[in-house]
Amino acid sequence: MLEAVEAGTVDAGLINHYYWTSAETPMQRAKLRFGDPGTASALVNVTGAGILTGAAQSAEAQELVRFLVSEPAQRYFAEETTEYPLVAGVPGPQGVPALAELAGPELDLSDLASLDETTRMMTEAGLL
Structure with missing residues (x-):
């Protein structure tokens, strides 16, 4: 999912945060966002x-x-x-x-x- 967002194949996706923080190369397009409490x-x-x-x-x-x-x-x-x-x-x-x-x-x-x-x-x- 992270690679698909980074490549622009999809606009957004759900991942566990540690996939983004442990990516081997810095993400240019994909950004890590946390939802509002209760969502x-x-x-x-x-x-x-x-x-x-x-x-x-x-x-x-x-x-x-x-x-x-x-x-x-x-x-x-x-x-x-x-x-x-x-x-x-x-x-x-x-x-x-x-x-x-x-x-x-x-x-x-x-x-x-x-x-x-x-x-x-x-x-x-x-x-x-």
Whole structure:
């Protein structure tokens, strides 16, 4: 999507901000914009980690999850991949609004469980 906007193939698109901030070459046409609080374009995606039931007692699995939410790992995500950290005290990435400023729309994420429902919601929001 970012390449299509940059090439002028499409006028706008939705991407995760870190694709723009990590682009290998500076964008000339494509600009990063964050939506107004409460709008669909201010939606914040959440990445999760979990341990499968069959590995619930795995020390390695527990160690991995502990590491992912540790201060060093969260600092890496913020500084190197410009993702928002979830650990208090780790500063957010540079060049993007603070997470507290990005008030996404009120919605039940289970409403996005199907492509049809997701497409309907995006159409209603004027994004398609």
